[in-house]
Amino acid sequence: METITAKGHFHAAHRQLGYDGKCAYVHGHTWRGTFVVRCEHFPRLAGIDMSVDFGALKGIFRSLDHRMLVSARDEAFLRSGLFEPEGVVVMPGNNPSVENVVQYCMDRGVEVLQGLFPDRAINYDLQVTIQETDNNFFTLDHSITI
Numbered sequence: 001m002e003t004i005t006a007k008g009h010f011h012a013a014h015r016q017l018g019y020d021g022k023c024a025y026v027h028g029h030t031w032r033g034t035f036v037v038r039c040e041h042f043p044r045l046a047g048i049d050m051s052v053d054f055g056a057l058k059g060i061f062r063s064l065d066h067r068m069l070v071s072a073r074d075e076a077f078l079r080s081g082l083f084e085p086e087g088v089v090v091m092p093g094n095n096p097s098v099e100n101v102v103q104y105c106m107d108r109g110v111e112v113l114q115g116l117f118p119d120r121a122i123n124y125d126l127q128v129t130i131q132e133t134d135n136n137f138f139t140l141d142h143s144i145t146i
Contacts, residue, residue, distance in 0.1 A: 004037045006054045008061035012089075014069040014096040026068075031101065032131040033061045035109055039124050043117050052116065060108040064089055069096035098132040102140045105130065114146050122146050 013028035035057040042051030067089045070077045077088050092107070093100035106128045113124055124146065129139040 002039055002042050002051075004035075004042070004052050004054070004057075006035045006037075006057040008033050008058040010061045010065040010067075012064050012067050012069050014101075015074075016095045016097065017071065017074060019095070029132050031061075031064070033105060034127075034129045035060075035105075036127040036129075037109075037113070037124055038127075039122060043120065043122060045116070052113070056112045057109060060105050060112070063108075064101075069101060071095050071100075098130050098136065098138040099140075101132075102128050102130045102138050106140050106142055110142070110144060113144065116146075118146065120146065 009030055009032045011028060011030050013026055015026045016023040018024075037052055037057075039051075044051055067087055068077055068083070069089050069091050071094055072078075072090050073094060077083050078090075089104075091097075091100040091104050093103070106126065109126055109128060113126065122145065123143065125141065125143050127139060127141045129137055131137045
């Protein structure tokens with residue numbers, strides 16, 4: 001089994017709509033993310049003998065840097081007249097919780113893998129972990145055949 005690990009971080013804000021506590025207010029974190037991709041044997045890109053570009057995975061984290069993470073129901077931050085649309089990223093689910101930030105990153109990671117070696121029936125195990133604070137992490141594992 002071969003493993004690729006790509007780590008990155010981003011600074012982003014969010015709030016939890018409907019939450020009874022301080023997380024209901026806009027606040028930010030230095031989020032730390034890790035992609036772990038496993039495959040029995042990674043195919044290699046012709047000419048450069050690479051399997052997965054670390055930068056493509058880390059770029060997913062970079063795309064969230066200095067952004068406001070929101071849900072589709074956060075009408076205030078989705079008003080383009082009040083906030084610059086490129087500064088707002090809509091997360092899946094009802095809130096931009098760490099769980100949904102991980103799902104967002106997982107979805108983008110799957111897109112990266114799908115673009116590499118389509119229709120080759122490669123089995124990947126993909127794991128995404130986001131560290132929201134010093135002591136709080138969320139991890140999602142996904143197996144996919146592309």
